[in-house]
Amino acid sequence: MKHPLDRTDTNIAWCPGCGNFGILRLLKEVLTELELDSQDTVIVSGIGQASKTPYYINTHMFGGLHGRALPVATSIKFSNPLLNVIAEGGDGDMYGEGGNHFMHTIRRNPNIVHIVHNNMVYGLTKGQASPTSQKGFTTAVQTEGVKSEPFNPISVALALKAGFVSRVNIGNYSHAKTVLKEAFLHKGYALVDIFQPCVVFNKINTYKWFNDCTYELESNHEKSNLISAMSKALEEAPIPIGIFYQHEHQTFEKSIRKNTENALYSLTHDLKKMQTLFERY
Amino acid sequence: MKNVAVPFQPTISTPPVSVPKYEEVAQSHTSSVSILIAGAAGKGLKSLENVLSDAFKQSGYFVFSTKEYMSRVRGGSNTTLLRISDGPVNAPCWHVDICIALDADALTHVQERLRDDTIVLADDEVTHEHISITNVPMLKVAKEIGNVNYMNSYASGILFGLFGLDKNILTQSISTFFHEKSEQENKESMLKGLEHTKSLINLQLPKLPKPLPHLTESMHLMDGSSASGFGFLAGGCNMITSYPMSPSTGVLNFMASMSKEFTLLVEQSEDEIASLNMVLGGWYSGARAMTSTSGGGFALMSEAISLAGVSEIPVVIYLAQRPGPATGLPTRTEQGDLNLAIHSGHGYFGRIILAPGDLQECIDYGYLAFELADRYQTPVIYLSDQYLADSIGMLKTVDFSHYEQRRYIQPTTHSYNRYTLTDTGISPRGVPSLGEGIVVSSSHEHDERGQSTESYQIREKMVEKRKQKIALTVLEAYKPKVMGEGNIALISWGSTKCIVSEVIKMIDDPRLFHVHFMWVYPLNPDHLDILKATQTNIIIENNVTGDFESILKNHGIAIAHKILQSNGFNFFTDQLKVELKKIIKDIV
Numbered sequence: 021m022k023h024p025l026d027r028t029d030t031n032i033a034w035c036p037g038c039g040n041f042g043i044l045r046l047l048k049e050v051l052t053e054l055e056l057d058s059q060d061t062v063i064v065s066g067i068g069q070a071s072k073t074p075y076y077i078n079t080h081m082f083g084g085l086h087g088r089a090l091p092v093a094t095s096i097k098f099s100n101p102l103l104n105v106i107a108e109g110g111d112g113d114m115y116g117e118g119g120n121h122f123m124h125t126i127r128r129n130p131n132i133v134h135i136v137h138n139n140m141v142y143g144l145t146k147g148q149a150s151p152t153s154q155k156g157f158t159t160a161v162q163t164e165g166v167k168s169e170p171f172n173p174i175s176v177a178l179a180l181k182a183g184f185v186s187r188v189n190i191g192n193y194s195h196a197k198t199v200l201k202e203a204f205l206h207k208g209y210a211l212v213d214i215f216q217p218c219v220v221f222n223k224i225n226t227y228k229w230f231n232d233c234t235y236e237l238e239s240n241h242e243k244s245n246l247i248s249a250m251s252k253a254l255e256e257a258p259i260p261i262g263i264f265y266q267h268e269h270q271t272f273e274k275s276i277r278k279n280t281e282n283a284l285y286s287l288t289h290d291l292k293k294m295q296t297l298f299e300r301y
Numbered sequence: 302m303k304n305v306a307v308p309f310q311p312t313i314s315t316p317p318v319s320v321p322k323y324e325e326v327a328q329s330h331t332s333s334v335s336i337l338i339a340g341a342a343g344k345g346l347k348s349l350e351n352v353l354s355d356a357f358k359q360s361g362y363f364v365f366s367t368k369e370y371m372s373r374v375r376g377g378s379n380t381t382l383l384r385i386s387d388g389p390v391n392a393p394c395w396h397v398d399i400c401i402a403l404d405a406d407a408l409t410h411v412q413e414r415l416r417d418d419t420i421v422l423a424d425d426e427v428t429h430e431h432i433s434i435t436n437v438p439m440l441k442v443a444k445e446i447g448n449v450n451y452m453n454s455y456a457s458g459i460l461f462g463l464f465g466l467d468k469n470i471l472t473q474s475i476s477t478f479f480h481e482k483s484e485q486e487n488k489e490s491m492l493k494g495l496e497h498t499k500s501l502i503n504l505q506l507p508k509l510p511k512p513l514p515h516l517t518e519s520m521h522l523m524d525g526s527s528a529s530g531f532g533f534l535a536g537g538c539n540m541i542t543s544y545p546m547s548p549s550t551g552v553l554n555f556m557a558s559m560s561k562e563f564t565l566l567v568e569q570s571e572d573e574i575a576s577l578n579m580v581l582g583g584w585y586s587g588a589r590a591m592t593s594t595s596g597g598g599f600a601l602m603s604e605a606i607s608l609a610g611v612s613e614i615p616v617v618i619y620l621a622q623r624p625g626p627a628t629g630l631p632t633r634t635e636q637g638d639l640n641l642a643i644h645s646g647h648g649y650f651g652r653i654i655l656a657p658g659d660l661q662e663c664i665d666y667g668y669l670a671f672e673l674a675d676r677y678q679t680p681v682i683y684l685s686d687q688y689l690a691d692s693i694g695m696l697k698t699v700d701f702s703h704y705e706q707r708r709y710i711q712p713t714t715h716s717y718n719r720y721t722l723t724d725t726g727i728s729p730r731g732v733p734s735l736g737e738g739i740v741v742s743s744s745h746e747h748d749e750r751g752q753s754t755e756s757y758q759i760r761e762k763m764v765e766k767r768k769q770k771i772a773l774t775v776l777e778a779y780k781p782k783v784m785g786e787g788n789i790a791l792i793s794w795g796s797t798k799c800i801v802s803e804v805i806k807m808i809d810d811p812r813l814f815h816v817h818f819m820w821v822y823p824l825n826p827d828h829l830d831i832l833k834a835t836q837t838n839i840i841i842e843n844n845v846t847g848d849f850e851s852i853l854k855n856h857g858i859a860i861a862h863k864i865l866q867s868n869g870f871n872f873f874t875d876q877l878k879v880e881l882k883k884i885i886k887d888i889v
Contacts, residue, residue, distance in 0.1 A: 030752060062733050064582070067744070075743075075753060082585055083743040084752075085577065085608050091575040096733075097541065098566050099586040103733055111625035124571035144609055185860040276566055284539050285587025285732055286305040288706040289563050293700045297562060301521040 039216025070110035070137035087117025100283040130272040139218040147221035174253040184210035237262035330388030340403030343375040345453035355472035361512025367692040378410035387510035391799035395873035451490035458494025524549025532667015535704040540577035540590035548687035549621035573598035577605035585731040591617035610650025615674035622686040633869035634687035651771035654822035658798025662695040688871035689796035713738025726769025778825040785814035788836040794818040
């Protein structure tokens with residue numbers, strides 16, 4: 021199925037049936053429907069199966085290091101506030117290797133969309149546990165099953181008062197699309213944690229499992245109430261999906277750039293002013 | 302999005318920038334007086350250093366000051382050395398003419414630096430069985446005025462009084478540095494110190510040199526951190542993302558103070574990994590970004606340097622060295638990270654390493670760091686150290702209009718490829734939203750578009766491309782500065798420059814001359830001919846193994862002698878003189 025945002029002459033390296041295909045399609049459709057110009061859009065990713073996404077979609081891209089997409093995305097947004105900036109990667113990339121950046125990017129609140137493909141397993145390195153793997157999940161490394169508590173990105177983001185906190189299931193495509201669109205429209209940091217199955221390495225958390233174990237947040241859920249968002253975030257069986265919390269506050273780039281949005285590449289410093297400041301010494 | 306213009310878009314074929322050529326400042330003073338002030342952390346040594354440097358400069362003297370301090374916020378024993386002279390002086394000495402000790406521990410701390418004829422002033426309560434002390438009631442007076450911390454201003458009054466200098470100048474300096482915080486009390490304490498010197502007329506003081514206000518008036522007093530910072534600003538720096546770490550924090554503070562004046566993001570990152578990744582994101586989208594750090598933080602940046610290498614994104618790293626391993630001596634100095642800077646990051650890619658040696662070079666090479674990073678799309682590591690960053694000296698006015706503002710980025714067309722193969726190895730660098738093209742930056746081996754590839758043919762081409770860039774930077778390498786002529790070369794790099802210059806003048810042996818490197822990597826072999834032709838090469842390095850010596854040896858340069866040190870101090874001119882004399886007396 022061709023799409024205008026397809027990057028041409030690429031050979032997609034995902035396994036047949038991978039949940040990433042759905043997320044790729046979702047992102048292309050949302051960008052198109054929101055009329056976000058590909059020339060004004062940058063996708064930053066790290067390393068992992070999910071982080072291959074920007075290589076298959078024809079926007080600007082920054083393929084970076086494992087876990088490090090968020091600091092890159094933050095400074096891109098600052099350097100040119102008119103760009104639409106997306107940081108995208110998997111649960112290992114964003115919550116494991118890049119966990120520190122996850123916390124501090126939320127604190128900064130740059131106006132970016134943070135998409136995390138969450139399949140509860142490592143794909144690229146062939147089947148080890150991820151930070152979100154459930155207890156007891158056995159792998160070639162975790163031979164007696166995962167012993168650690170799974171990482172809950174939703175409650176962590178809420179504890180840091182992230183401005184937009186959401187989770188979707190790629191198996192519930194139309195709901196996922198609605199939420200991702202809202203994330204792009206939100207002014208500030210927006211987390212979209214996407215449940216997706218790994219059809220090769222995770223035989224537990226399948227399409228069917230995600231469909232059976234999730235439910236859409238009730239229409240009367242108060243998105244502006246942090247406490248009720250947190251109580252929803254802590255529900256484990258079934259797991260709620262949707263927008264848990266939304267609250268706009270001043271963005272990182274706005275707080276520093278004030279009312280100017282010129283790309284930094286267009287600016288030079290005032291050398292006369294520099295001379296005056298030097299003369300004070 | 303509307304496209305906005307880029308100020309000036311040169312390409313790799315545009316000739317390199319030149320920085321203003323200035324006359325090399327010889328260490329040409331005829332006499333100088335050294336003053337060592339010692340006291341605990343938190344007792345205002347830094348303020349005293351600022352006040353006295355300013356006041357002596359305003360009185361017509363050339364001033365240099367440097368400090369050594371412990372890694373603690375309060376207590377311990379720290380020192381500030383001031384040298385006052387009638388000509389440029391930019392190096393520290395070990396033995397001093399005058400010492401002011403604010404407490405007994407301080408006196409013990411500095412006793413090795415006292416000669417028999419050193420005048421030692423200390424509080425009434427300080428005694429020492431071997432050191433002859435002139436006691437002054439500084440603690441008592443400070444307490445009477447209201448706070449023991451006014452002792453520092455008392456000491457400044459003592460010095461001005463003993464030398465019979467104009468107290469109005471000192472009063473003005475105190476106003477400048479203490480305005481809004483106990484200005485009156487500090488002035489009162491200073492005046493009490495000044496008054497007290499009337500009872501000290503029998504002290505045999507060293508003679509102050511002749512003041513030369515017509516020369517010093519137009520000069521500027523600043524530390525190495527500030528000079529580096531001005532250089533980075535001149536280079537167009539508009540983003541600095543750093544995690545604080547001594548002794549690099551001076552630059553971060555300076556840039557933060559400048560963020561009120563210029564469009565300049567100063568962000569304290571969560572860790573050094575984030576710091577350099579933010580720098581990469583900044584340059585990718587058109588900013589001129591840098592980070593500041595020291596060895597431990599730099600070690601955390603290794604993977605991101607490697608990313609800069611493969612994705613050909615410029616980065617500038619200010620690396621202020623301190624002694625390791627690990628935490629080492631956090632507040633002290635060493636030239637110990639050259640090999641780390643050269644070899645950090647996995648894989649094969651180029652980089653440029655600059656090491657300024659004085660304030661003027663701090664500015665010039667700060668500017669050039671950004672210019673070179675942008676021109677060659679490569680990491681530039683700017684090596685300073687605690688000694689250079691924290692020492693205060695004087696420099697002539699710099700004309701900032703001479704620093705040409707370039708931006709090596711090109712508007713893109715629809716068919717733009719980020720990694721286009723070219724004759725030079727440099728591909729035109731586009732940034733998102735400037736033009737029609739899509740900018741693909743990749744950490745993988747990639748084709749010209751930036752798309753990941755495992756084709757061995759493309760891999761070979763891209764390896765060759767990155768190798769070509771290294772060859773280009775070798776061609777652009779700046780020659781070492783050669784000062785004087787003779788058949789014994791004293792080789793320095795980075796912060797030891799002015800110490801070596803002064804020692805050459807002190808020894809006054811016509812065989813000695815000075816070869817100073819501020820571009821330390823990669824070297825252009827043609828620039829080393831002078832060392833091949835010299836009878837005896839002696840290298841001076843503040844590290845344990847002679848890191849730069851190894852590089853020179855790899856280029857076939859014979860180094861007959863090396864003077865190395867790794868005790869946490871900078872070199873001192875009088876000590877280095879003794880070491881050098883021992884070596885050269887046997888050279889025929």
